[in-house]
Amino acid sequence: MLAAYLDSLQVVERLHRQLLEVIKSELDQRGIRDVNNVQALILFNIGDEEVTVGELTLRGYYLGSNVSYNVKKLVENGYLIQERSLHDRRSFNVRASDEGRNICKMLADFFARHAGDMGESGLVESELEESTKTLERLLRFLSAPQRLSRLSPAA
Numbered sequence: 001m002l003a004a005y006l007d008s009l010q011v012v013e014r015l016h017r018q019l020l021e022v023i024k025s026e027l028d029q030r031g032i033r034d035v036n037n038v039q040a041l042i043l044f045n046i047g048d049e050e051v052t053v054g055e056l057t058l059r060g061y062y063l064g065s066n067v068s069y070n071v072k073k074l075v076e077n078g079y080l081i082q083e084r085s086l087h088d089r090r091s092f093n094v095r096a097s098d099e100g101r102n103i104c105k106m107l108a109d110f111f112a113r114h115a116g117d118m119g120e121s122g123l124v125e126s127e128l129e130e131s132t133k134t135l136e137r138l139l140r141f142l143s144a145p146q147r148l149s150r151l152s153p154a155a
Helices: 002-029 037-046 053-059 067-076 098-121 125-143 145-151
Strands: 050-052 080-084 092-096
Touching (some): 067 092
């Protein structure tokens, strides 16, 4: 069980890194230099929503990145609009600008092309669905409070 567990964790990590690489390649091919792959993924995950920076951080999709820094850069480059929350003056809401929505659409089209090409690679939708269920169960296992408390050193 240990070997299978460690192998699955390594595959997940490599899968995420590869996702970032293919996004970077797509941005490079389109000549987009003022948005990096993580920032593009942030824009894609915001979509048409308005969210707080804290919500983006909690979603946790941005392995090894500083969400606040990336949001700041996206605001500076005109891809995100940032406004102070009306309900909590300490927090900021962000939403994609027209330029940010263009990046979202580009990635949505890109992912749709990939999904269309998967059948040619022998990937089957039912297998992806089953893999997702397994990964979600693994995520719940790792996120269980009793498991997190075991990671802390004993007092």
